[in-house]
Amino acid sequence: MSMHSRVFIVHMTPDLGSRLFDKATEIGMMSEGYVWIITDGMTNVWSLIHHSDHMDSMQGVLGVRSYVPKSKELENFKVRWKSKFVQNNPSMINAELDIFGLWAYDATLALAMAVEEALGIAKFNFDASNLESFGWVSQNGPKLIEALSSMRFKGISGEFGFVNGQLEPSVIQIFNVNGNGEKGIGFWTSKDGLVKRLDSTSNANLGTIRWPGDSYSIPRGWEIPIKGRKLKIGVPMRKGFDEFVKVTWDQKTNSTTFTGSCIDIFNDAMKVMPYPM
Structure with a gap:
């Protein structure tokens, strides 16, 4: 039996995403039983959305975004x-700096600090023996990479550092669209x-979520089609x-019963299914 999903992840720009929720409300997809999750495409510029006229269409939505500690x-x-x-x-009054801008600033600062640590005021040595058609190649590259890989500091976006050559995973903040603003639910960390x-x-007592349709019951995330x-x-x-499957027909009641180990296993499996059959 096929089931229709009621869980939707929205990875869109604020303008397009807002219009999507207006349309979802119009066709009844912001009612009880639905789950909507918005990603950083909308949540990183949330201040531009929660003052808009689209908030009424986004009640109960879950949002995830990179957490930036205040400082x-x-x-x-x-x-x-x-x-x-x-x-x-001068014509752009409501411009906001998002997490990507903060990361870019911290990355630039990290590179500058790595150059200073690895090279100081020494001259850059170049080797033109290869890639001559593309310009000069610095011989200080390995030193710079080593210094940058070990760089760790508290930037404006939070803790900045690398793990196995990759930017350390950021803390994810989870919130619930509620009324004219947001309600904090919790955080996710890689640790x-x-x-x-x-x-x-502890993840005990995570914030209570008000789902679409003003419901506090956790949605199943799917529905069985009526047809x-x-x-x-x-x-x-x-x-x-017969020890595996035995079919017995009762002439008096005109009913059939099924017994055997295979039937027992099937019945036990059906009892633990997370949805009705």
Whole structure:
């Protein structure tokens, strides 16, 4: 029996995503039983959305985004960036700096620090023996890579560092669209998984989620179509190996019973199925 999914992950720009939720509300897909999850395409610029007219269409949505801890350095940087941006782009008043901009700043700072640590004020040595058509090749590359790979510091986006040559996974913040704003649900870290607070390793008492349709019951995430066909089970009618499957017909009641170890296993399996059959 086929089942229709009711879980949707939305990875869109704020403008397109907002219109999608308006349409979903219009056709009844923001009702009880549905699950909607929005990703960083919308959540990283959430401040531009939660003041809009689309909030009524997004009630009960779950959002995930990279967590950026508050700090005085971050606030000072945002003020300086905003002032400079408005100066260069006077027509764009509501521009916001997202996580990608913060990562870019920290990455640039990390590279500058790595260059200073690996090379100091020494001259850059170049080798033109290969790739001459593409320009000069620095002989200090291995030193720079080593210094950059071991770089670790607290940037404006949070802890910045590399693990096996890859940027360390960021903490993921989970929130629930509720009313005119958001409600914190918890966090996800690569070390502890889901937790209520970052200063705890327990996932007990995660925030209560209000799902679409103003429901607090956890949705199944699927539905059985009304026109779905019933599941039919066939059993062999030939006699033999009755300990596995035995079919008995009662003439008085005109009913058939099925017994045997295979039937017992089937019935036990059906009892633990997470959905009705």
